[in-house]
Amino acid sequence: MNPARKRKIRLAVALGAAICLAAVLVYTSFSASSEAAQPSELREGRSYDLTGKVVNDSIARRGDELRFRIRDREGTASVPVVYTGVVPDPFREGREVIVSGELRNGTFLAERDSLVTKCPSKFTEDKQSS
Amino acid sequence: MAGVGSACLTIGLFTALYAAGASVYGAVSGRGQWVTSGRRAVYCLAALCVGAFAILEAAFLRSDLSYALVAEASSTDTPTFYKFTAVWATQDGSLLLWATLLSLFASAVLFLTRRSLRDIAPWATAVLACVAGFFLFLMVGWENPFDTLAVVPEEGAGLNPLLRHPAMMIHPPMLYTGYVGFSIPFAFAIGALIARRTGADWIRATRRFALIAWTFLGTGILLGALWSYSELGWGGYWAWDPVENASLMPWLVGTAFLHSIMVQEKRGMLKVWNVSLICATFTLALLGTFLVRSGILDSIHAFGASTIGVQMLIFIACVIALSAGLILARLADLRSSARLDSLLSREAFFLLNNLVLVGLCLVVLWGTFFPLISEALTGTEETVGPPWFNRIVTPLALVLVLLTGIGPVLAWRRVTPKRLLRIVAVPAALAVLAAVVLLAFTDAGDSVPSLLMFAFVAFVLGVVGQEFVRGASARRVMTRESWPRALARLAGRNRRRYGGYLVHAGIAVLFLGVAASSAFIEQRDVRLSPGETMRVGDYEVTYREATARLGGDGGGTGAPISFGAVMDVRRGDQSFTLHPSRNYYSTGDPSKGAISRFFEGEATSEVDVRWGLRRDFWLAVRPDLISLEGPIARADRQFGDSPGRVQAFVIGTLAELYREDPPPAAFRAIVSPLVAWIWIGGAIAVLGALVAAWPSPEARLRRVRSLYAARVGRELTRA
C-alpha cells in the first residue's frame, strides 16, 4: 500500500471516529437533558429544572422539609416548592436557585438533593451587596 | 492616590497603543529603533500596572473605604490575608490583575527574546500590547478600580464568606497566570504567521511560558476543586459547572499543545495544527475569563448581566477572526516538512493523544453550551448535568490514561511491533496483576470503568518506573555510577523527558483518586440529636454535644457566630473526633432586626475532614435554629436599640441556649476512598512540570558566553 493511500485511509478513519463521537454527543445530550423553565413556563406532568429567585419571607422549615416560593427573575409569577435534601450554603431569600422536579396540583415537588443556589453576584453592575 | 492610580491606567492604555503602533511600524519599515521603543513601552506598561496594583492593594490593606471597591469587597474587620486577596474578588480588581500579569509576562518574554526572533518579536509585541490594551480599555471605560465614593461609608460590605478560604483566594491568580501565560505563545504564533517564519523558532522561544501557564492553570483548577471539597457543604470536588468547565477547556487544549509542539520541533510536522491549537487555547482562556462575568449561562457561579459582556464577546470574535484568517492566508507556509512514518511512533501517538484531548474539550464545550445550543435548535432551553458529563468523559479519560502509558514507551519515527511488545510486557503484566488482585480481594469489580482505570494507572506507573530504571541502567553501563546518582543525572540531563514522565505519573495517580472516590463513595444524610449515632460505611458516628462559639472561628475568617457539633467517630479500633460547624455572618440588610441580623446573613459550612491516604472521612453539620427563632424575635424587640455590648451579651445568651438544648441537626457524612491521591497526584505533576521547565545549566552557560562574544563584536563595530 503506497504512503498516499495509507494516509487517506488514516484520515478517513479519523474523520469516521470524529463523526461517531459527534453523533454520540448529540444523541445522548438531547435524550439526557432536562428542560429549564421559570415558574411562569411550568406545565403539569413533566419534569423541569426550575430556575428563578426565592421569594422574600417565603422560606419555612418543617423538620426535614423545606418550603419556599420561587418567582420569575423578571416578573411576579411564582410557584410554591416543597424540597427535601441538602440545602446549599448560599441559599437565602432573593437568591437565584435551580431545582429539579415536577409540578403537581400547583405545587412544585422537588427531587431530593437537587437544589442548587447561585453564588451571590461578584461581577454585576449592582455594587450593593446585602 | 486614587487619582494617581486612575492616571496610571489611562496612561497605560495609551502606552499600550503606542507599543503596538511602534512595533508594527518598526516591523514594516525595518527600522529597529521603533521596535526597541515599542518594547520599552511594554516595560513601562508593566511598571504602570504594577504601580496601579500596588496603590489598590495599599488602599485595601488600610481599609480606605473611600474607594468604591474597598467598600464593596472588604471591611475593617476582615482578616488581613483576605483584605489582600479581596482585590481580585471584584470585577475591576481582577481585570487589573489580568492586565498586570500580562504586562509582566510580556516584559519577561520580550526581554528574553530581545536579541532573537527579530522578525517575529515586533508582531508579538503588538499582539500582547493590544490584549493588555483591551483590558485597560475595559477598566478605563467601564470598570475603573479607582472609582471613589462621594460619601465614605462607615463600614465595608466585607468579603463574601464563601470566599474566605485560602485555596479560593489563591485560585484566581493561579488561573489568570495560566490564561496570561498562554497568551505569550499565542502572540508569537500570530507573529510567526505574519512574518512567515513558521519554523520551530517561535515554539522554542515560548515553550517554557506555555509549560508554566499549563502548570499554573492546572494548579488553579485543582485548588478550585479542593475548595469545593473542603468548604462547600456538598462534599464533592467537581460538579461540571460552567465556570469549572471554562477553566478546564483551555487546560485540555493546552495539554494537547504542549505535546504537539514537540512533534513540530522534532519532525517539522503538525504546523497548521499547532497554530490552530494555540489560537484555540488562547480563545478558550478569554472565553473562560468571560464566562465568569456574564449571565450567558445559568450556573451556580455565573453571575448576572455584567457591563463588559458584550465587549469581551466582540474581542473574542476578533481574536477568532484574526487567527482563522491568518492561518488560512498562510497555509502554504505551514506545510509539513516530513511525513508520518509509522503508526507505532511517538508522533503518531502524540497526534492520537491530541485528538482525545481535543475531543474531551469539545465534549465539555458541547455540554457547557448545551442550553444555548438546544435553545437555538429546538426552541426550548435544556441542560445536561453531571451524569451526562461523567458518562461521556469516562471512556475518553480511560483512553487518555492508557495513552499516557504508551507514549513514553515509544520513540520518534518508528518502533517495531516486536520491540514494543517486549518493552510493554512488564508494565502490562503489572496492570493485569493489579486487576486480578483487586478483583479477588476488593469489591473494585463492582465498577468496570474503575477497575479498568486502576489497571491503566498501574500500567502507567509501571511504564514510568521502567523508563527511569532502564534509563539509569543504560547510563550505568557507560559511567559506572551508583543508582541514586545515575537516576539523578539521568533526570538532570534529560529534564524535559523525565519531567514529562513525572507529570504522567502524577496525572495517573490523580485519575486513580478520581476513579476510586467517584465509584466507591459512601454517603449518608441523617438528622441526629445529641447522643444519637449513625452508621456510614464501616464508621459509627456519635453526636456527642453541640458547640457555640462567638467572636472567632477556627478558620480565621472572622465569623461572629459559629454553631457546631463535637462528633465521635469510630471504626474498629480506630477512633477520632471531628468538629464540623456552621459560621453565621451578619448582614447589613436594614430590614432585619438588630439581633436576627447576625443569624440572617451568609452562612457557611465549616466542614471537618479526617484526611487519610486510604480514605477521607468528611462531615458537615447544618444546625437547626428553629428553637431559637422565638427568642431571637423577642430579642429584636427588646434590644433593638441597645448598645453593642448589650447586644453581644444577648447573642451570647442565645448561643448558650443553643448549646444546652439543641434541636436535631442535619448531618452529612461521606466516606471517599483515595481522595487524597487526587491532590498528591496533582503535586507530583507540578513537580514534574518544574523539572521539565528548569533551564539546563549547559545551555545557560553557553548563552552567557555568547552574550559576551556578541558584545565584543558590537564594540568592535563601533570603534
Added chain:
Amino acid sequence: MEYGLALLALAALIALVVTVPLRRGDQEERQDQTRIEELRAAKEAKYREIRDAELDHRMGKVSREDWRAVDRDLRDEAIEILRELDRLEGTPPEPGARTPS
C-alpha cells in the same frame, strides 16, 4: 487635580523612556546577530535530539540500524547548522552588511 497632574507627569516620564531608542538613533544589531541566536538555539535543540535518540537506542526502543540511520541524519543536520554559524560568526563584522537569512 491629582488625576490631571499624575496624567501629565506619567505621560512625560513614559514619553521620555520610550523615545530614548529613537533619539539615540541606535544602529541596531545587524540582522546577523538575530540569526546567530536562532542558530544557537537550533543547535542546542539538535544536540538534545541526538542525545535523546541515543538514549532511546540504549534503552532498547530502537534497533541499531534504525538508530544509526536517525543518528546520521541528525548529525548531518547539526553539521549544517554549525556550518552556517561559522559562516556568520567567522567573518569580522562589517557595518551595514546584510546577509540573506
